[in-house]
Amino acid sequence: MLLAAPAWADAPPTLSSARTAAEAGLVDIRQLVPDIAEDIKYAGSDNFVGAPVDGYRAPKCLLLRPAAEALARVEHELRAEHRRLQLYDCYRPARAVAHFVRWAGDLSDQRTKAAHYPLLDKSALLGDYIAPVSGHSRGGTVDLTLMQCDAHGAHCTPLDMGTDFDYFGTLANTDSPEATPAQHANRALLRAAMERGGFRNYAMEWWHYTLTPEPSPRVIYDVPVE
Template identity: 80%
Template sequence: MAVARRLVLGVTLCALTAFAHADGTPALSPATTAQQAGLVDIRQLAPDIAEDIKYAGSDNFVGKPVDGYLAPKCLLLKPAAEALARVERDLRAQHQRLKLFDCYRPARAVAHFVRWAGDLSDQRTKPEHYPKLDKSALLGDYIAPVSGHSRGATVDLTLMQCDAADTHCTPLAMGTDFDYFGTLANTDSPEASAAQHAHREVLKRAMEREGFRNYAMEWWHYTLNPEPTPDTIYDVPVQ
């Protein structure tokens, strides 16, 4: 079974590489380690930044650890990591902090998502992650065969408000949890309350000040602009 999974992964990644060269989408890097790819751990720059790396555990829409996540770490290309550390620093002056859900995402993890989305018999996470959608609708708008996260400059995160002593921080209400598939997750969704919109806007302004742009379908999703390697995706494990 393990051999079969490796063969499927190899075929999938080879297809991604061929697809990249055929239509101009990013090509798969030959890097086999984070160092070779130029990826750094955000905690080298912001040692105590809050992390809840969802795909390293089972609290995610797949319902189990995702391929390629061998440790709960946030890896990013250095320019993106430096910009994110500046966001965290600026927010702390206002007794606010970031909480990270995902950063660089190996291509093999994206292939895992695609396989999961194609298994319509697995509906375990529907109540939490796609209560208003049929699972068959997730491929395309929500789950694609190539993810910007694999280029190393995209991060999923939320905003926390801390007390005056910065000892207790609580995530602000954003209207949905991370990886909610539905229109309420759209950054400007009219379904969100005024307070939720205000919290999303505070996060958006903080990220934009350091060069990150938001993905309109997901309030939590930001990419450094310009990206350091817009024509390359990576598949080194997170470890």
């Protein structure tokens, strides 16, 4: 559930030789929206791995410039409605995805089961939910939620989406029949805002959006987030 279907069907992605974010054309979203809300999960231990993930040296949201600019437009439009985005993950280094695969293969590590996959056996995660290539590594995908703010645009609170970020299970599916009407309405608000900005949702995850067309559909990157 961490990975959308690849943009190509007949060829594997090419790994970029870029060694830095600048070489890859990745920009920090805070260069465009300095006060955007971020909770970059893989830079810390509050994630399904239970530890900082390889490649995340700082809690930053990096994206290829077209995706960053599109996301900034979504944020600015939402602020007119007293709403804001909160970002969980953006560009994801290929080495981070490899870390996920290693974690999924270690069936003895069950530390995060209660929070992230309470209804599944960990052995079911590799393949169905975690694969060796992630669309996030292409630099045009974001994981995020929607916050409601007060009339002054302050004191923003995340809306109830039915699950936390990176919940492994069908309740995380955007149109899951298990979600309540209020949760569906909140997911619809997020989807409408993101679609207006040119992003498409991955149906398995209410939080996962990719810019369409992708800026780099056949190239993945492995530069660190720093």
